[in-house]
Structure formats: structure tokens, C-alpha cells
Amino acid sequence: MTKRLFDILIATSSLLLLSPVVFLIALGVKLTSPGPVLFNHARVGLGRKPFGCLKFRTMVEDAEEWLQRDTHLNSVYRENGFKVPTGADPRVTTFGHILRRTHLDELPQLINVIKGDLSIVGPRPIVSEELDCFPRPDVDRLLSVRPGIFGLWTAMGQDRVNYPERAHVELSYLDNRSVLFDLVILFRHVPVLIKGQPHESPETRSKPSRLSKSLNPRSK
16 A cells, blocks of 8 residues: 555656656657557556556557568567667657657656556566566466556666566565665665767677676576
């Protein structure tokens, strides 16, 4: 209950404070490319309940259809942990590159927090295909908590790893979660948000980093 109240308080106050920024970003998306302002991506949430994870649209309007019909792009998507690196994704718009670099495309997820789909801190929400990347006994444990905007994996910043290392990092949150640990994770995101997201290539997250090993108790 304490965590849920914290989530609602932070998400609501953040949306109110950042409302001018949200309006300007929405206007920028609308003026720079045709299509909706928000992108609703299907993810798996608490108790396996599917939900639409909101982001400002950073791609062309038919991005999902493009991914399905382009076999090479789809292969890159699957080999890179179900994400196409920004530097290798022709679907990303010019304004979308700016939003991704600054993480501002994630702001609408505060609405997901208020709705109860997300928490401020927790394992990052995943698509259904990613469930196979987690050890079978741990899947139900992973989905026993609300996914979060911020988590151990995102706290790694430019050192973020791909599967299977990512699964170990996300699961380690469940072994250590507490109010204090959530605050530590939020503090770790300060330099990540300041530095912004790197211009990724398919090789960016192909190898586990020293930081991933320090966060992953199974590697010790």
C-alpha cells in the first residue's frame, strides 16, 4: 500500500509539474510526422495481465507493420532482446531520435502508473515473447510485481546488457526489493538521465558488463 501511494503521488505531481513539457513534446510529434501523438505498445504486466505501455510516438505511423514485413529488421529485433537499436532502425523519425536520446518519450508512462499498470520502480515491462528469456520457475515470480518505469536494468544506462544477462539483473530486484532499495535505484538513474541514451548499434549490448555482474548475484 505504501509503494502504491508513493507511485500515485510521484506520478501525479510529476505530470502536473511537467505539463508544459508534455504539451510541447505532443505538439512536436504532431507537427513533425503524420500519425497519433502516443504509441500504445502491448506489454505483460502484474499477474500476466496485458496492458498498453504508453510512449510518445518516435517512429513512423506503420512501424509495427514495417517490422513484421521486413525480415532483416525483424531478425535484428529478436537478436537484440526484442528491440531494434536506434542507430539501426530506419523507422525512427528525426524528432523521435531526440526524444529517445533524452528519454522524454517515456513521460506518458506516468499515466500508466496512475492507472496501476506500472510502478515507479520495478522490472521493466516486457513483451510476451520475452517471457521465454526468463527461467521458467521465475516467470510467475517476475509477474508477481508491477513492472516499473525505472529498474535495475535501466539503471545500468549505457552498460545495459542483453538476454540472458538481463533476465538475471531484473530478477535480482525481486530478491532485494524494499523501499530503501527503490530509492537507491532512483538515485542511480540521475547520471543515466543526464547522459541520455546512446546511439545504439546492434553490437552495443552484446556483451555482459562489469556492472551487470555486480548487480547479478548469480554471477558471483
